[in-house]
Amino acid sequence: MESGAGERSSQYSEMDDYESLISTTDAELLKRAWQNEKAAPQILRFEAALVQRSREQIQLMEETVEEYTRNGSDPLTVSLYQMDLDRTLFLLRSYLRTRLQKIEKYMFHIQKTTELWNRLSRPEQKFMGRCIEDMEQHLDQSVLSKLPSSYKSHLKQSSSSEEDDMVPEPQLDTYVICRSNRFLGAFQLDDSGEETVNIEADDLYALPYKSIKPLVETGQIDLV
């Protein structure tokens, strides 16, 4: 279960760096990551490199603000830097919190789905481990231990269930509102290829998350 999150993120970080170099600022990228994470039903890949860079920028800005305050710079300038800092801090916190909420909600599902588990950062994985322990203990102490032996699982309704039918899963066929900044052309909605939609640049669409999942994950489309 110990994952390849490390390799994965480093591989992506190069891409991130390149992309941010040619197009957008980290503030913009962080905003996008935050919006996507908030709107997606499923947990997305942890933006390791982006979070790292944002942290560094925040730290640098904190030092700058401190220095300005110490040598008595114009209080207006200082307060503007402070506001910029607060906005970035808010984004970063909200991003991390949104992920933690998803982890708490879907921990058992993430635990048994390697792909999702690999999307978590190390601290998130640690957090989820502890969450699971607590939840199992809680369920066990309050209910499960008092039930007949075939009903003791926290994953199944009874031992006759074939699947884990007591594990909350994100609903992937839920609809999301999305926007692409470039023309993507005719896009197939379902597996059978019957339904297609023309995705134009900068237009909003309401589409099933399931069908645009790969586009969200590769950053070709943004959720709004």
Added chain:
Amino acid sequence: MAGQSDAQASTFSAAELEFLAEDELIEIVPNLRMDPLNLICGDFGPFRPQIATQVPIWLAVALKKRGKCAIRPPDWMSVEKLTQVLEAERDAEKFQPLPFHYVEISRLLFDHARDDIPDIYMVRSLIEDIKDVRFHKIGTGLEIISKERTYALRLKNLSAMEANIVRPFVTRALETFYKLSSPDMIQDSDSVQNRQHQTVNRGPRRQLKDR
């Protein structure tokens, strides 16, 4: 079973949308001298009295609150432009192009830069009217979802606030129709056989509608 009902169906709060809108750029005319600001969100300035410069709205509002600048309302916020938009909005079935955050931006400027907007009462009532016409259109436009089989909805020129308001209804409605049109999906299996069933099942449903 799996998947609890989504408590926060409207993904973003109004405050969060305002937060996003505050990053849009706007022109200000400072009345102070200040060195360039190298912020995390970008570099702005230098600020020289009477020399216009572009800054994010949050920065403009912060300076404005301290009486350090005048904000130049964007072009689309003039009486002339808004009158055109309102007329077109009434005549055409389509939505007129407006900035993605037009509701939030106009609200921010009304709240913080009243004295910088010429004919503020006129501008305000025009924007209210435009909003009303558009919301009415959204309402009638949504009927289309129930009239024909809809798998995807294109929301051309819809603004952030409008999309956020219709989100809970639209996404739920589409989801429900999607499920109804393919009953097998509910059983969570996607074998080839089931897919054939789906196509068969779609047929009679449409006829039912036509009657």
